[in-house]
């Protein structure tokens with residue numbers, strides 16, 4: 001299939017924004033021992049703008065060298081981090097101005113606001129604050145305009161830092177496929193059935209005897225998250241708030257014996273007559289909102305194409321397509337007429353890269369670039385305060 005399907009590698013050496021003055025920004029990873037935390041470590045190793053300087057996790061891991069605290073899942077742990085001592089998730093112990101959170105939701109609720117209150121720019125993967133009215137829930141190509149919420153958030157909460165969230169991994173895959181169609185034609189109804197990889201359940205996750213040779217038609221809390229987050233992601237920003245789109249969404253969430261890559265089968269009903277050919281054309285042309293395409297092109301983690309459309313009758317497949325765009329592209333195929341709604345299609349994307357760590361890193365890259373409407377001076381304020389703390 002003609003797409004840029006390659007294994008994840010450190011990002012290309014994109015020129016850094018002038019504001020960095022040749023220096024990389026120190027970043028910390030909270031929840032660094034887990035499946036998403038380790039994906040952050042892998043993706044950030046060799047990153048041209050960010051340098052992982054601190055790793056934090058629970059009290060069970062704090063004080064131990066990283067190689068002892070983390071059971072490394074994929075490839076090799078970067079040698080330079082093996083002996084780094086894991087810190088507790090406490091802003092008094094972790095100094096970096098930018099914090100990537102891969103925390104379990106049981107910890108994220110208290111820890112993430114504590115870091116934002118302590119002047120850090122927090123990029124969260126946890127579910128806790130995604131639906132809060134003053135918290136941006138971002139997929140850059142889908143709804144970057146929602147980052148404008150930060151202004152209100154910092155004022156209302158009195159935070160010198162800020163909190164930005166990522167969407168649930170299944171809804172990320174679905175929303176990337178639906179956003180171009182919603183913008184072009186207006187979607188009224190969506191039926192979504194997922195087939196979700198085991199890495200979505202974290203480490204150690206689902207017991208092997210439950211999942212091998214099996215499919216489990218239940219993932220706790222997943223279906224309401226898909227339905228609600230979709231309406232916020234596809235909503236519009238104006239006057240300091242995001243208006244959720246009045247889309248009717250019905251989701252079925254299933255766990256399958258796949259390592260990485262969430263597949264979502266979608267049937268879509270539009271406000272007007274739309275053909276499969278119209279859908280394919282809109283998906284192929286889509287790059288995201290005009291205002292940020294130039295910024296995205298300069299981001300080391302952005303894929304050349306956010307959506308890769310395939311005409312092959314049996315794709316996308318996680319094993320073959322999950323690393324498209326270094327895990328940052330969503331692959332869409334099987335676009336065809338639907339007897340119940342209008343058009344149906346299949347979307348698949350990497351759950352721990354686009355659906356989690358890679359998505360957060362892309363959000364951070366756009367903030368570093370100051371891609372509008374990021375509040376003016378946000379990064380300078382946060383890194384300046386960090387420099388003052390360090391001196």
Ligand SMILES: NC(=O)C1=CN([C@@H]2O[C@H](COP(=O)(O)OP(=O)(O)OC[C@H]3O[C@@H](n4cnc5c(N)ncnc54)[C@H](OP(=O)(O)O)[C@@H]3O)[C@@H](O)[C@H]2O)C=CC1
Pocket residue numbers: 030031032033034035036037056057058059060061062069089101102103104105106107108125126127167168169199200201202203204351352355356
């Ligand atoms: N896996 C995926 O595809 C996706 C995951 N997410 C979300 O990302 C987050 C991380 O997921 P994942 O990596 O899969 O989960 P894991 O269970 O693999 O990792 C959880 C991490 O949280 C840490 N942690 C747990 N409890 C505490 C605590 N009380 N205080 C501090 N740290 C704690 C763990 O540290 P320790 O090792 O010390 O226990 C570990 O580092 C979750 O919120 C998840 O919902 C979002 C999208 C996709």
Ligand SMILES: N[C@@H](CC(=O)OP(=O)(O)O)C(=O)O
Pocket residue numbers: 125126127167168169170196197199200201219222225351
């Ligand atoms: N529930 C997802 C992963 C996840 O952690 O989602 P969330 O961050 O929305 O809880 C899965 O199992 O594949």
